[in-house]
Amino acid sequence: MTDGGSLRERLIDVGVDLVLTEGSASVGLREIARRAGVSHGAPRRYFPTHHALLSAIARRGFEDLGARFAAAGAGATTPRGELEALARVHVGYALERRGMFELMWRHDLLDSASQPSEQPKPSDGPRLRESTLPLFGHITALVARCRSERAAAQGTDGPDEAAPPPAVAAAALWSNLHGIAQLWAWGSLQLALGALPLGAGPGDDQRDQLITAVLDAHLGPVAS
Known part of the structure; x- marks a missing residue:
């Protein structure tokens, strides 16, 4: 270098x-x-602008989160299992690295299409959206696979045509996970659910139950 x-x-x-x-x-x-x-x-x-600097920092966060996603998903044997592993990583990362997590999704602050166009230097690398969108694309693909496998298990011809497109379902699922992370960080969910303070074992159990409930809501419960 x-x-x-x-x-x-x-x-x-x-x-x-x-x-x-x-x-x-x-x-x-x-x-x-x-x-x-x-x-x-x-x-x-x-970094000719503050946006460019924040984007470079956020890209580090996405690289870290992407590596954690890869490690968590490596042991999964089904798309539903991989989604559950990624969901837990997503919420855990938000609580562990809160400042970075909050920055990563602030595309109103970051180097994106809404910001003035600049000619990046070769060392600047790709614009931030090229680092973030593949993560969402992977979640969308997993949602589509979950639907296909569920349809096959139920003996139907294909996924439910009344269901929203996989990208919409993935966006709703992601929004729910983000909400869990934010409300837990604020202490709101602990108050609502009567959980123990953050860091205690039962609190972790309740977050896992919330994640499972979100997946069930968007993908259907796991067949017994």
């Missing part, structure tokens, strides 16, 4: 640490430069 590449990665490392410890609102080009021990103008060589 070139010296420039090394500095770029070091600046992202500092940004990741800031997001995890203080939240995305604390991340700025000048503050990252100060913590990295470089001139205030140095980050501009790699």
Whole structure:
């Protein structure tokens, strides 16, 4: 890796640490430069805008989450089993790395189609949506496979035609999981369900029950 590449990665490392410890609102080009021990103008060589900097940090989060998804799904033997494993990782990641998780889905802040078009430098890599959409595409494909397998098990000709398209079902499922993560982080679900504080075993059990309920709602319960 070139010296420039090394500095770029070091600046992202500092940004990741800031997001995890203080939240995305604390991340700025000048503050990252100060913590990295470089001139205030140095980050501009790699991140011409604040959006570009936040996107590079968020991309690290998606790389981490994608690796966790791959590891969790590797042992699954059915698409439903893989979806359940990914759902648990998704919620667990949200609670473990809350600042990063909140940044990752803020496409109003990140480098996306809604932001002014810029010509990225070769070192900037693909735009963020090219790192995020494949994750959603994989979930959509798993939903479609779950439907096909369920239809085959029930001896029907194919998936229920009245059901929403797999992408819509996947988006609804993902939204529910995101809601579980956010409401749990705020303490709202513990209050509603009478769970023990975060970190206690029964709390983990109740989150798993919520995840199972979400999957059942969108995919149907597992056949006994």
